[in-house]
Amino acid sequence: MKTDISHTFALAGNPNAGKTTLFNHLTGARQHVGNYPGITVERKEGYVLENGQRIKLVDLPGTYSLTAYSAEELVARDFLVNEKPGVVINIVDASNLERNLYLTAQFLELGVPLVIALNMVDVAKSRGITINTEKLSELLGVPVVPIIARTGIGTKELLATACQVAAGENSWQPLTISYGEDLDATIMQLVAEIERHSFLTERYPARFTAIKYLENDEQLIVLGRDESPTVAAALEAEVNKVSQHLQKTLSVFPEAIIADHRYGYLKSVLRNGVITQTFDSDRLYTSDKIDKVVTNRLLGPIIMLAVLMGLYKFTFSWSELPVVWVEGFFGWLSATLETLLPEGPLRSLIISGIIDGVGGVLGFVPLILFMFFGIALLEDSGYLARVAYMMDRIFRSFGLHGSSVMPFIVSGGIAGGCAVPGVMATRTLRSPKERMATLLTVPFMNCGAKVPVLALLIGAFFTEYKAMMMFLFTMLAWLVALCVAKFLRITFLRGEATPFVMELPPYRYPTLRGLLIHTWERTWQYIKKAGTVILAISILLWAMMTYPGLPSSEQARFTEQRQTLMAAAAPEVVAELADERDHRSEAAVELAEKLTLIDQQEAAAALRLSLAGRIGTALESLSQFAGFDWRTNIALLGGFAAKEVIISTLGTAYSMGEVDPEAPDSLSERLQRSENWNRVIAVSALVFIMFYAPCFVTVACIAKEASWGWAVFSMAFNTIFAFTLAVLVYQVGMLLHLS
């Protein structure tokens, strides 16, 4: 059996035509996902074995047209012209033939070797639509194979046909559609000009370039100017001339005429005995009936809230146990290594640096897995598009898009989410600017890691209003996130709102296989991140909190203190400490406590002297304006690693030793008594913690989804913003004597 790749096939078609279902069916587990270089559009590839030939199948993003509208459409077109796949399998929804064939017509104009996979023939049939595939194939001049992607019917024939086309050594044969007198004449002139100068002909057929110029395709126009400014100028002048003429005589743009003629061409094909419809087309289908209830003006929002709460409950309650298992595993791993490795910097690095850091990140994996599964379910069933539809009006007033809702909710819109899947969920947004504004503001939400910190500080300083404060801070997160998004959209990310011309796909039962693949590929990307960027940052943070460590004179002082204590105690009490007994005498317990206290003091002293401690102390001159002392500063520095770390670091810094983030009662009392804390500082700290730099997992995700530039921007911008707010809270609060 040959293992070389014999052919590359591209899978293309409209969104919701069943492309992904077919791709999953054909490739099964033999697929992998990456991003197209430089952009975040997913690139999916898989392998198919057919008659001993190994075929690479590339799943192109769903597009409505080959004229560049979004990054997806650009990717699809660039792939076709740059990588010239052997065959393009164009998947077409049989129940919606005319609209779907609009893209097909453009493939034909481009001249790619094409096979049409006529999908969902069963659905079409149930709606009374019969399609004469032979006739369609004959009129379009390409093979048409009826299939049902969900069940796999027809996919064998499809592959066989595609292989035949690939073996046919056919050159690209562009189709010529007439665009009416005025445009046909202009196209002829443009084609002559293009051919004379071999302008872009390496990539596009001359006629295709001419049409794209008339359609005012920005990307191609820019490309043309790069290729040859003089030829480009000549073409643009010609297009301008005909455009003005058409405006004057018909008051339309060339692109409108082109679209009309394409649809006209398709109509003439379809009316030629291809399609027979027996039922009344006004029938309400199940999807429409569901929409009558689900997007109803009163019921819609209520159902939406219920669904979102359901997603929340599902994610957080079902993932609870697996999270405990993963944490248990890492706990066991560090305990085992602790006994195996000799004490010293290496053990500290492996346990406190690597396992705690990466383990903390991997601990999220079950949660992310469940969250992505829930989202995939909402996405694949078609509900997510309805949420965007219902929320668009509100989000638009803040410069966002209806599709921004989901990322916000996932990130902690209902307190307790996580910004990491939230950032990843922004992929559903088409416009780069709206997407960026969403991506940069989702970390303001109260994620699951901030909740214990909130609980600690609210519990310590606002005991009597716990629930109300929690609610207020959740509202505050939304308000700030939306306002910052608005601010970004009128400053750094200025730009028009993108159109909301969107399809509401029919409700469908998602296939389990699709859901699992969807969930796994996203989760796997997250896991890979933990192994690279996050590992590096964990080690860095560990080093900052460990080195340079206590000078030997200081160490000697603590050792001496311990020895003095031991010497003062009776020998049998000391012996009691050595063996692990359940019941110790009172004296032994007391001694153990005293020893622990010294250990804690030593840890605190070492922390103060560490690089992080020194930074914390140095920052005091600035942070005092917000009411934070050096210990809080270190905790906040640690919080950059993960917000939960704030509690444990505060614990260490306030000589409390290890503090369990789940049960921070003792720390809470400690803070209440501390003269460095009061109500105003608590609110100031809460505001800062909610809004400052996202944790490094999120930052790494932002870098992955956008760029390192935006990741650094989000760290700097959020921190400055949060600090300004915190200073404001502290100064006003102190002025009004609210402490």
Place this chain on the structure above:
Amino acid sequence: MASISLRALPPGQRATISAVTADGELGRRIRDMGLVPGAEITITGRAPLKDPVALKVGTTTLTLRNNEADQIMVAVPH
């Protein structure tokens, strides 16, 4: 046949698109989605805040905002 803007079309009323006045990216997008002169549409609903609007063209349900609907003219049969 009266020609009105799509925004003014009452829900449930069947109409035929008579003109798409939008140009540029939005115009192209509208046409790519199948909203071209001659296409029959029906408004199927409005979002809870009355904007965007959902409409049916062929077997597909599309949504667009009111200010986008302003740029589509429809003819209503009497």
